[in-house]
Amino acid sequence: MEKIQHNHVQAKGLKLHVAQIGTGPKVVVFLHGFPEIWYSWRHQMVAVANAGYRAISIDFRGYGLSEHPSEPENATFNDFVNDVVAVLDSLGITKAHLVAKDFGAFVAAMVGILHPDRVSTIILLGVPFLLPGLSPLQSQLHLIPPGFYMLRWMVPGGAEADFGLFDTKTVIRKVYIMFSGSLPPVAADNQEIMDLVDSSAPVPPWLSEEDLAEYGSLYEKSGFRTALQVPYRTMMLPCGLDDGKIRAPGLVIMGEQDYIMKFPGLEDYIRSGKVKEFVPNLDVTFLAQGTHFVQEQLPEEVNHLIISFLNKHCE
Numbered sequence: 001m002e003k004i005q006h007n008h009v010q011a012k013g014l015k016l017h018v019a020q021i022g023t024g025p026k027v028v029v030f031l032h033g034f035p036e037i038w039y040s041w042r043h044q045m046v047a048v049a050n051a052g053y054r055a056i057s058i059d060f061r062g063y064g065l066s067e068h069p070s071e072p073e074n075a076t077f078n079d080f081v082n083d084v085v086a087v088l089d090s091l092g093i094t095k096a097h098l099v100a101k102d103f104g105a106f107v108a109a110m111v112g113i114l115h116p117d118r119v120s121t122i123i124l125l126g127v128p129f130l131l132p133g134l135s136p137l138q139s140q141l142h143l144i145p146p147g148f149y150m151l152r153w154m155v156p157g158g159a160e161a162d163f164g165l166f167d168t169k170t171v172i173r174k175v176y177i178m179f180s181g182s183l184p185p186v187a188a189d190n191q192e193i194m195d196l197v198d199s200s201a202p203v204p205p206w207l208s209e210e211d212l213a214e215y216g217s218l219y220e221k222s223g224f225r226t227a228l229q230v231p232y233r234t235m236m237l238p239c240g241l242d243d244g245k246i247r248a249p250g251l252v253i254m255g256e257q258d259y260i261m262k263f264p265g266l267e268d269y270i271r272s273g274k275v276k277e278f279v280p281n282l283d284v285t286f287l288a289q290g291t292h293f294v295q296e297q298l299p300e301e302v303n304h305l306i307i308s309f310l311n312k313h314c315e
Contacts, residue, residue: 056091180297250281
């Protein structure tokens with residue numbers, strides 16, 4: 001960890017935080033989800049650097065140590081796609097392997113369609129290949145219960161009031177605990193999402209109090225303005241790329257215990273092979289004990305899968 005270097009690069013008028021370790025022409029760019037940040041890739045960055053790759057992890061605009069856009073409420077997934085390309089340009093990188101988690105999967109998929117010449121491979125964790133608008137799961141969306149956290153956080157003002165009752169470290173603690181479960185977080189009519197977890201509940205054993213403090217401090221710096229806009233308030237907006245195909249080799253790593261597996265239609269989309277209509281050259285791996293945070297929960301297994309896949313496609 002102490003060898004990871006930190007700096008900022010200019011991207012579309014904003015200063016974006018970039019963490020890096022390793023050198024050489026083989027570049028791996030890590031894209032975080034929520035409630036994650038660059039730090040969520042700490043185990044993978046060191047491992048791929050030791051395997052001969054240059055590892056780069058960014059904080060998306062409005063997250064962590066990156067600057068907010070001037071109007072966070074107008075941020076879109078397209079902005080995040082442009083940020084990835086701008087970081088590559090700023091660092092003089094022609095082509096990279098993308099490793100993305102959670103909503104970062106949407107960004108990686110869009111980069112793969114819009115900028116195929118910049119992508120060597122795409123590895124996704126926690127969310128398979130999907131696009132904003134949740135294509136191709138639209139026909140299942142009516143099955144989502146109204147108290148589902150994603151729907152609650154789409155409503156401007158509601159999540160802000162709910163989150164605002166706690167300090168950022170407590171918010172992150174609660175979300176990590178919720179998202180580590182095997183059941184989707186759903187609140188009753190008289191509950192808020194933060195009510196689903198007691199503030200004193202223990203975090204998962206693979207997340208230390210020091211890790212939690214790091215997350216808390218980074219979100220204290222950035223707040224949640226952009227984080228609630230992208231992904232939650234833009235996730236259902238179609239991006240106009242539904243007919244696109246990803247030609248780069250892909251790998252999906254999913255935990256069998258991940259609550260996302262119970263999202264309507266998602267497990268069938270993966271196991272039936274329908275996802276391969278979107279990404280023809282695709283491998284899928286399930287980790288039996290894995291939850292939504294497989295890269296932090298099972299770092300050695302995930303590192304092996306990532307490095308093996310990268311090496312396979314760098315020969």
